[in-house]
Amino acid sequence: MIRVDGGEDGVVTITLDRPDKANSLTGAMLSDMAAALRDAEGARAVILTGAGDKVFSAGADLDEARAGLATSPVWEQVSGAVAALPCLTIAALNGTLAGGAFGMALACDLRIAVPNARFFYPVAKLGFLPQPSDPVRLAALIGPARTKMILLAGQRLSSDEAHAYGLIDRVVSPGDLMQTARAHCADAADGTPDILHKIKSMVP
Template identity: 70%
Template sequence: MIELSKQDGLWTATINRPDKANSLTKAMLSELADIADAAAGEARVLILTGAGRVFSAGADLDEARAGLATDAVWERLSGALAAAPCLTIAALNGTLAGGAFGMALACDLRVAVPEAKFFYPVMKLGFLPQPSDPVRLAALVGPARTKMILMAGQKVQADEALAWGLVDRVVDSETLIDTAHSLAQDARAATPAHVAGIKALVP
């Protein structure tokens, strides 16, 4: 349910479970973390995207009831993405919810379609977010807006997410992947060491 393509330094990992709103099992999360770890040694760019109209609804409901919602695998995945020395791009083909938020927050760039909505209903569900997610979210949008999402349960539309700095571009679904490829172009043409060196200079 995770598809990986590799082409000349560009890796694309696609969550392909559209019949379940791309909800994530522990096995899928572990596979994505493994891909991020491997990309650190081989890729110059890693794109994360989803199949269908939803990027990811978060944890698979059955596995969430069994403890996945608070499993350390989420933090392992976001940590692997944040630590990867390549350029990481979240190409958000639709709504992003719950723990899947951490994947996008850990990426260097985020591009979304106009229909995308962003929410993280931990207050309603009675869970704490993964520890690094509020820190990364606040770095992008500030503490008050972070609390609007995590504590007030607000769903943020794509245009508002762009104005807040939560996403970097909003483009239509037909050009989403092309936009991600365009953003990846310079890094793909560079050496892995050059990509890593520039990324290491940015706090």
Template identity: 60%
Template structure:
């Protein structure tokens, strides 16, 4: 249910492939994603995307009720992605919901199709968001807009998310992956240490 493609030039493409369940994540899928994210220290660039019309609905409901909603795997995954020295892009092929926000928030860039929506219905479901999700979202869009999504449970469409700064670019569905690969072109074509240094400079506070 997780596909990994690695090209000769070091681009890793991770694809959530459970479209019949809106790419909802099970514990086994999260474990596999964590393993890939740790291995991706060797990548020169990484794209995370999904199949179908939804990027991910977050936790599989049955798994969530069984304890997945509060699993440390969510924090392990987003932390591993955030720690990667390479450029990371979330190519949102559709709606981003719940705990799946952590993967996208941990990426350097987020691009999305026009029909994508972002929401995180933790209050309704009786769970707290993962700590780093709230921190990263607030760093991107500010505390008030973060509360709009997390506390008020609002569903944000792609254009509003772009205006907020939660999404960096909106592209037609048929161009999504080409756009993601284009964003990687300079990094993949450069000397690795230079690319890492520039990325570090961009995130240095």
């Protein structure tokens, strides 16, 4: 469900591996993700991605969401763990990003997506509050009005719109996604953890 690869060259890839369920996240997967992020604290770069060619993650598993997962503090714990990593973090979005999965992508330093990706966070419609840090991080990237457009008005963004707004940093073909993500890790992989951490801490 959560697959961890690499690390020998300083670059760790963490994959949401539940493509038959649109990589929707269960409580167990979120716990495994938190553990994988703790284990990656010594890495020089971490890439988060999803299995399959359509969806990075549809958010919470529907059955578990109805049972309370949608409002669990574990979402905030995972996004906080991503944000706290002292190295370069990249969300390689292989497809649509939805719901609670926004948190881990927003907490990354960079977001790269494929052209067919869509972006939506339907909390108003579903009657849930977003994770506490998500509106703050989202507004820092795209501004308050566009944040409200997504969270309150429930609008879906195409990858081109998301790129134009600043939600994602690059749009690349599916075949180039991981190669591009790894290319962005090259300098960090050659660096030292203390310098990477200091550089990262200098950027507000």
